[in-house]
Structure formats: C-alpha cells, structure tokens
Amino acid sequence: MSVFLEIVVSILLVLGSIVTLIGSIGLAKFPDYFTRLHAPTKASTVGVGCILIASMIFFSVELGHVNLKEALISIFLLITAPVAAHMLAKAGLHYKVNMKENTQNQHLAKKAYLHKSPDDE
Amino acid sequence: MLSYAILISCGLIGCALALNAWRLIIGPTTPDRIIAVDTMYINSIALIILLGLYQGSPSYYEGALLIALLGFVSTSAFCKYLLRGDIIE
Numbered sequence: 469m470s471v472f473l474e475i476v477v478s479i480l481l482v483l484g485s486i487v488t489l490i491g492s493i494g495l496a497k498f499p500d501y502f503t504r505l506h507a508p509t510k511a512s513t514v515g516v517g518c519i520l521i522a523s524m525i526f527f528s529v530e531l532g533h534v535n536l537k538e539a540l541i542s543i544f545l546l547i548t549a550p551v552a553a554h555m556l557a558k559a560g561l562h563y564k565v566n567m568k569e570n571t572q573n574q575h576l577a578k579k580a581y582l583h584k585s586p587d588d589e
Numbered sequence: 590m591l592s593y594a595i596l597i598s599c600g601l602i603g604c605a606l607a608l609n610a611w612r613l614i615i616g617p618t619t620p621d622r623i624i625a626v627d628t629m630y631i632n633s634i635a636l637i638i639l640l641g642l643y644q645g646s647p648s649y650y651e652g653a654l655l656i657a658l659l660g661f662v663s664t665s666a667f668c669k670y671l672l673r674g675d676i677i678e
Binding site: 537 | 590591593594595597598599601602604605606608609611612617618619620621623624625627628631632634635638639641642645647650653654657658661664665667668669671672
C-alpha cells in the first residue's frame with residue numbers, strides 16, 4: 469500500500485470518528501428532546517459514511533479489485549436514518565416531551581400537544 | 590501509521606459509545622432512550638468496520654450489515670410501540 473493512500477485512509481478514519489464523537493457529545497449535552505434528536509441522526513451518518521469509504525479504499529487496494537460491498541451499508545444508512553428520525557420525532561410529539569421555552573417553531577407542536585399523553589393518566 | 594489512526598479512531602468511537610450509554614441511563618423520557626439505542630447501533634457498525642480494518646479481513650462486513658438491518662427494524666418497532674401501544678395490530 470502506497471504512502472499516499474495510507475494517508476488518505478488515515479485522514480478519513482480520524483475525521484469520521486471525530487464527527488461521530490461530536491454527534492454523541494450533542495446527544496449527551498443538548499438541553500431539549502428535539503435538539504438532542506437533531507444531533508446524532510446527521511453526524512453519525514456522516515461519520516460512519518467516512519469510515520466506510522476508508523474501508524472501501526483500503527480493501528480495494530488490498531485485494532486488488534474494486535470492493536463495493538461497504539457501499540451497501542452506506543446506502544442503507546442514508547435511506548433509513550431520516551426515516552428513523554421522523555418516527556422518533558413523531559413519538560416525541562405523541563409523548564408530549566418537555567420543550568425549553570427558547571426552542572424555535574413551537575407553534576408547529578401545539579396541535580400535537582392537544583391530545584392526552586400516555587404519561588398523563 | 591494506519592494502525593495508529595485505527596487505534597485513535599477506536600478510542601474516539603469508544604468515547605462516543607460511552608456518552609450514548611450515559612444518555613441511555615439518565616435519559617429523562619422513553620424517546621430519549623430510544624435515540625441513544627439508535628445512535629449506539631450506528632456507532633457499533635463503525636467499531637466493527639474498524640476491527641475488520643485492523644485485522645485486514647473483509648469478512649466483518651456481513652456482521653455490520655446485519656446490525657444495520659436489525660437496528661433499523663428495532664428502532665421502528667420501538668417507535669410503533671410508543672405511537673400505537675402495540676407493534677403488530
């Protein structure tokens with residue numbers, strides 16, 4: 469493996485793991501359910517995508533032919549992460565989780581907050 | 590150089606998994622805990638791919654793909670349970 473490719477793979481690995489760590493810090497530190505939902509669903513996808521691209525480059529060079537198996541995981545994550553985030557946001561609205569008063573666009577949640585929460589009973 | 594990069598990445602993703610576990614323990618509501626589990630399976634995919642890179646064998650990819658599939662199915666099942674009170678109606 470040439471030095472240039474090794475540098476590219478190393479930079480992609482470290483960059484991807486730093487982005488993943490930033491997403492998890494956001495999940496741990498943000499004050500509000502909907503801001504916490506926002507942080508990891510984007511950052512983890514980008515970080516894991518970087519790591520999968522690094523793995524694709526490494527194994528393509530190592531095995532001598534183009535290896536696109538990891539692209540399957542990347543495409544699957546790109547498709548399913550927004551769907552999972554949408555379902556989690558709907559579950560949060562249904563549960564009437566507490567919002568901070570400076571969270572933006574609160575009027576959009578007003579209609580969903582009219583019904584009775586499962587926790588209120 | 591590549592082995593050092595893999596070790597550094599493993600450390601950073603381990604920190605990320607620890608933060609997710611922290612949110613899983615303290616999470617004030619049930620949806621918070623579901624987000625923590627959802628993020629944990631995505632990070633564990635990265636950890637398994639890093640193990641495959643470290644050992645130089647491409648056969649860990651099947652395990653990562655299996656975790657990706659079952660993780661999405663479990664997240665949607667949890668959300669369905671919260672929304673409807675039942676998974677298969």
